[in-house]
Amino acid sequence: MxxxxxxxxxxxxxxxxxxxxxxxxxxxxxxxxxxxxxxxxxxxxxxxxxxxxxxxxxxxxxxxxxxxxxxxxxxxxxxxxxxxxxxxxxxxxxxxxxxxxxxxxxxxxxxxxxxLLEILCRDIGRARIAQTITRPLAGLRVACYYGCLLARPPEITNFDDAENPTLMDQLMETAGATAIGWPHKTECCGASFSITEASIVLELTNEILSMAKAAGADCIATACPLCQLNLDMRQRDVERRFGRRYNLPVFYFTQLLGLAMGCSSSELSLASLVVEPQGLLESKGIGR
Amino acid sequence: MIAATIEIGGVGGALASEVKARSGASPMSCLQCLKCSSGCPVASRADLKPHELVRMVQMDQREVVLASRFIWECTSCQTCITRCPQQVNIAAMNDALRVMSRAAGKVAPETTVPVFNDVFLSIVRNRGRVYELGLMASYKLRTGRLLEDADKAPMMFSKGKLPLLGPRVRGRDQRREMFRRAAEGGNK
Known part of the structure; x- marks a missing residue:
C-alpha cells in the first residue's frame, strides 16, 4: 500500500x-x-x-x-x-x-x-494492525485528543463524527490501551496563539488537561503538531499559572502505536517529549 | 459586550453584503440562537461574542466590527459553523473581516496576529516552507517581544525540535509570482 x-x-x-x-x-x-x-x-x-x-x-x-x-x-x-x-x-x-x-x-x-488515522483505521484496518502488536499497552489509560481540524467542519473533512470521533480511540484499543471516555476530544487548544497571545492557549489547555486528569487519563494522544506542542511544552506554564499539577505525558498517537509494535524509544523520538513519559511507561511495564 | 447602545439605522446593509460577497457566509440567516457563542473557546474573553458579531454585521455596524478584538482572537476552530442550525459560517466571516479590518486601518491595537501572519507568509513565499526558528525570531523583532518565552528556545533546541537551518524549496521566483497574482485577485 x-x-x-x-x-x-x-x-x-x-x-x-x-x-x-x-x-x-x-x-x-x-x-x-x-x-x-x-x-x-x-x-x-x-x-x-x-x-x-x-x-x-x-x-x-x-x-x-x-x-x-x-x-x-x-x-x-x-x-x-x-x-x-x-x-x-x-x-x-x-x-x-x-x-x-x-x-x-x-x-x-x-x-x-x-x-493517517483514516488510512490506518479504514484502509489498513484494525485486524491487520493487531497482527503487528507485540507489546500491548495494557493498563495504559489514554485520553484521545483530536483537536479542532480533523473532524470539523464535517462536510469538508468527512473524517468521523464531528462531536465524538473515535478513530484514534479504536487504534489505541487495538494497541491494547484503554481509550477513556471524556468530553474534550475536540475542544480547541488555541493553536498558533501560542506565539501571538499565549494567555489564550494557557486557558484552553488548562481546561483540556484538567478534564483529561479528572477522567482518569494517564496520558494524552494527539494527531496535530500544534496541539501536542501546546499541551506538552506549555504544560509547566499552565501548572504554574493555575496552581495545578498534571504531569500528563502528551504523545503523538503514532508514538504509542509504535511502542505497542515494539519500536524503540529512539525510533519514536520519545526523548523529544517535554513531559517525561518514561516513569509512566515503566510503571505500566511498557518502557525500556 | 460593547457597553454603548447601538442605534439601529437599518438591517442588512452594505456590511452584510460585502461580508457575504467576500466569504460566502450568510450573516442575514442568523437567528440569534447562541449555539455559536455557547461552544466558542474564546467567547468568555471576547469583546464581541460570535452571535453579537453577526448581529452587528446585520445592523451594519462597520466601525465596531472592524475594530473588534474578537475577529483576531477567533481560533478558527470551526465549532460555530459545525453547530450552526442556519449554517452561518462565522469562521469564514472572520477571515473576510480580518482582511477588511486591515484595509480600513482599524486593526485592534492589542493584537499582533497581522504581524505574525505577514512574517509567516513572507517566509513561505521565500522558502516554500515555514522555517520555525526564523519565524519566531522575525516575529519577536517586529513586535519587540524579545523576552517572552525566553525559556522555550533552549528547551526546544535541547529536545531537537528547532533545527538551525531552514528548509528551502526550489521555485522561489514562481512562488513570488503566485503571491503577487493572488494579491491581485487571480485576474491577471
Whole structure:
C-alpha cells in the first residue's frame, strides 16, 4: 500500500518526533509513504486570515503535483487546509479559474486527501494492525485528543463524527490501551496563539488537561503538531499559572502505536517529549 | 459586550453584503440562537461574542466590527459553523473581516496576529516552507517581544525540535509570482 506523503512544515521541525514515529509505524505495516515532491506550506491560518485566494492556491500548488494519487497527511492543520481548498475549488468553477490563474495550473480539486488515522483505521484496518502488536499497552489509560481540524467542519473533512470521533480511540484499543471516555476530544487548544497571545492557549489547555486528569487519563494522544506542542511544552506554564499539577505525558498517537509494535524509544523520538513519559511507561511495564 | 447602545439605522446593509460577497457566509440567516457563542473557546474573553458579531454585521455596524478584538482572537476552530442550525459560517466571516479590518486601518491595537501572519507568509513565499526558528525570531523583532518565552528556545533546541537551518524549496521566483497574482485577485 502506498500514498504520497505530505508531511507539512512542522514535521521537519518542532514535530520531527511525529515524523519519525509515523515512518516507524508505516515500516512495521509495510505502508509506503514516499514524499510528495517539492510540496510547499499549506498556508495555515496565516494564509486564510490574510488572503483567502492564496489560502486555496497554496494547497492547489502541492495537490496538483500529485498526479491523481492519494495524498497522506499527518498534521491535522495541513489536512484541514488541503481538504478545504479541495472543497472550495471542486465546488466553484469561477474560483477554480482564479486559482488556476494564480498557480499557473488548472487544478480540479480532485486529489484525494486522507489523514493517517483514516488510512490506518479504514484502509489498513484494525485486524491487520493487531497482527503487528507485540507489546500491548495494557493498563495504559489514554485520553484521545483530536483537536479542532480533523473532524470539523464535517462536510469538508468527512473524517468521523464531528462531536465524538473515535478513530484514534479504536487504534489505541487495538494497541491494547484503554481509550477513556471524556468530553474534550475536540475542544480547541488555541493553536498558533501560542506565539501571538499565549494567555489564550494557557486557558484552553488548562481546561483540556484538567478534564483529561479528572477522567482518569494517564496520558494524552494527539494527531496535530500544534496541539501536542501546546499541551506538552506549555504544560509547566499552565501548572504554574493555575496552581495545578498534571504531569500528563502528551504523545503523538503514532508514538504509542509504535511502542505497542515494539519500536524503540529512539525510533519514536520519545526523548523529544517535554513531559517525561518514561516513569509512566515503566510503571505500566511498557518502557525500556 | 460593547457597553454603548447601538442605534439601529437599518438591517442588512452594505456590511452584510460585502461580508457575504467576500466569504460566502450568510450573516442575514442568523437567528440569534447562541449555539455559536455557547461552544466558542474564546467567547468568555471576547469583546464581541460570535452571535453579537453577526448581529452587528446585520445592523451594519462597520466601525465596531472592524475594530473588534474578537475577529483576531477567533481560533478558527470551526465549532460555530459545525453547530450552526442556519449554517452561518462565522469562521469564514472572520477571515473576510480580518482582511477588511486591515484595509480600513482599524486593526485592534492589542493584537499582533497581522504581524505574525505577514512574517509567516513572507517566509513561505521565500522558502516554500515555514522555517520555525526564523519565524519566531522575525516575529519577536517586529513586535519587540524579545523576552517572552525566553525559556522555550533552549528547551526546544535541547529536545531537537528547532533545527538551525531552514528548509528551502526550489521555485522561489514562481512562488513570488503566485503571491503577487493572488494579491491581485487571480485576474491577471
Amino acid at each position: 502506498s500514498y504520497l506523503f505530505f508531511p507539512g512544515c512542522s514535521l521537519d521541525g518542532t514535530a520531527k518526533d511525529f515524523h519519525r514515529s509515523t515512518l516507524a509505524v508505516a515500516a512495521k505495516l509495510g505502508l509506503e509513504l514516499p514524499e510528495l515532491k517539492d510540496w510547499i506550506c499549506c498556508g495555515s491560518t496565516a494564509a486564510h486570515g490574510t488572503d483567502p485566494l492564496l489560502a486555496d492556491a497554496l494547497p492547489a500548488k502541492s495537490l496538483s503535483a500529485a498526479g491523481g494519487n492519494t495524498v497522506a497527511v499527518a498534521c491535522s492543520a495541513c489536512y484541514s487546509r488541503l481538504k478545504t481548498a479541495n472543497h472550495h475549488i471542486a465546488g466553484d468553477a469561477a474560483l477554480r479559474a482564479r486559482v488556476a490563474q494564480v498557480v499557473g495550473v488548472d487544478y480540479d480539486g480532485g486529489t484525494p486527501v486522507l489523514h
